[in-house]
Amino acid sequence: MEEFKKSIKSQTIPLCVIDTQGSFSNIPFVFFYENTATASDFMSTESLSKSFYQTMQSFPIFAGRIKATGRGNTSIVVDANNPNMPDYTETSCDVHFDSLKESGFSWRSWPDGVATAGPMTMAGASGEIKLINVHVVRMQDNSGVAIYFSIPHYILDGVAHMEVMKYWCQVHQLMQSGQSERLAGMPVYSTDRSMIQECLPKERTPIDELTRKTFTGFSLIAELLAWISPKLRGRLLSMAIARQNTEAHLFHVSKASLESLRTTISALLPEAGDIADNELILSVAAKTLAQAQSLATGVGASPTKKEGATLPVAVIFEVREHLNMTFKNYTGNLLFPVITTTPLKMLETPTTPESLAAMISNFSETVNGVDPGLVASYVDMVMPRPSCFTRPIVRFLGSKTATSFVYDLMPDMYEADFGNGRPEWVSPIEPFRANAVLLLTNRDTTNGMDVFMTAYPSVMKEVLKNEFWCDFAKLIY
Incomplete structure (x- = not known):
């Protein structure tokens, strides 16, 4: 986390009307992973957290705040001296992964409190609208992990949401396999909304x-x-x-x-x-x-x-x-x-x-x-x-x-x-x-x-x- 904080630079990222059209909702998905090999270090707390904040260094927008200037003009303002840090938490529960499988992963079988942000884009307990919410839930007896991964539609759509999730997965794999030197070769993503205008046909x-x-x-x-x-x-x-x-x-x-x-x-x-x-x-x-x-x-x-x-x-x-x-x-x-x-x-x-x-x-x-x-x-x-x-x-x-x-x-x-x-x-x-x-x-x-x-x-x-x-x-x- 500290390395991520040090990497943050102050900047303002203008959004556009195409972003704000979906601004009332989040994109909230939950990913369920089973510890089939009963490994003691299965998706460990340290490896998930370190790889997440390493991922965030490639997406500094997630340390910003949504600022409106009237009539819908909206920007993401990143303040290096006062970042709006991602909401990343980990908890454990008394629900076994087998119980989830037996119920077909129905919503009623999920542990309480998996979703830490809900479906709507609104301020949480901190008083801030967090631009990414992650909740890692460890199942009973280390039988598996559920990861709640939610990003406001202000920031991106479903395609980009999955790109960020896959990026985190790739970073985790490289760090776990001792190939951290390859992180420098990871794809570079753009948040420049002017790209849309540049790609319009005549x-x-x-x-x-x-x-x-x-x-x-x-x-x-x-x-x-x-x-x-x-x-x-x-x-x-x-x-x-x-x-x-x-x-x-x-x-x-x-x-x-x-x-x-x-x-x-x-x-x-x-x-x-x-x-x-x-x-x-x-x-x-x-x-x-x-x-x-x-x-x-x-x-x-x-x-x-x-x-x-x-x-x-x-x-x-x-x-x-x-x-x-x-x-x-x-x-x-x-x-x-x-x-x-x-x-x-x-x-x-x-x-x-x-x-x-x-x-x-x-x-x-x-x-x-x-x-x-x-x-x-x-x-x-x-x-x-x-x-x-x-x-x-x-x-x-x-x-x-x-x-x-x-x-x-x-x-x-x-x-x-x-x-x-x-x-x-x-x-x-x-x-x-x-x-x-x-x-x-x-x-x-x-x-x-x-x-x-x-x-x-x-x-x-x-x-x-x-x-x-x-x-x-x-x-x-």
């Missing part, structure tokens, strides 16, 4: 009207949220999220389920063989949630429903590849949302090959329309409007039906190998907002993917009774 594709209206339309509440401090905003949004009392579940969609669905719709959609797995899950999940919401409210797709009633869905894309930034080691946010609406009468009808084909065709237009020119137009739209990041937050928090879907599969979290093999299990913590869907890499990367879904309890009750969804996606916990 062409521009028009932004759809709904996405433009969402980010540019005036909202007094949104403006106030953008003006207040990050700490106060975090506290208010955390209270709003807590009131939703959201329920979450984790499902698995196998390769066989995806292929069966393609076969089912192939007669209606000749291009079914080329439709991405993510797009199929987006269509089925959106339809399932809409049906569940309809049943939970007791309204349904009836003649009394307004003819033009729609369901807002924010489809969020990771766009490093679109901007040719895949190999630039950029640690920041590169997420691009497209706000879509689908007629509720289309969504709420029973799931048949015909209704599902219509649903997929509806979302295909959105998915296929994301190109470099569209991303560039979006950046042009939001960059001069630093306060616009709160507008979609207000819109989606004010709706009981609005849904968000992270289109791209989260990176393979099971690559986080500290030298003892892949984690036995990796999981997000429990939910932060209703009606959200996140795609996760399954431990068996050859067999489909996992789906993290949140909803209001009454809606989730209907999801769990939905015959098509339960046949398509198997409940994990």
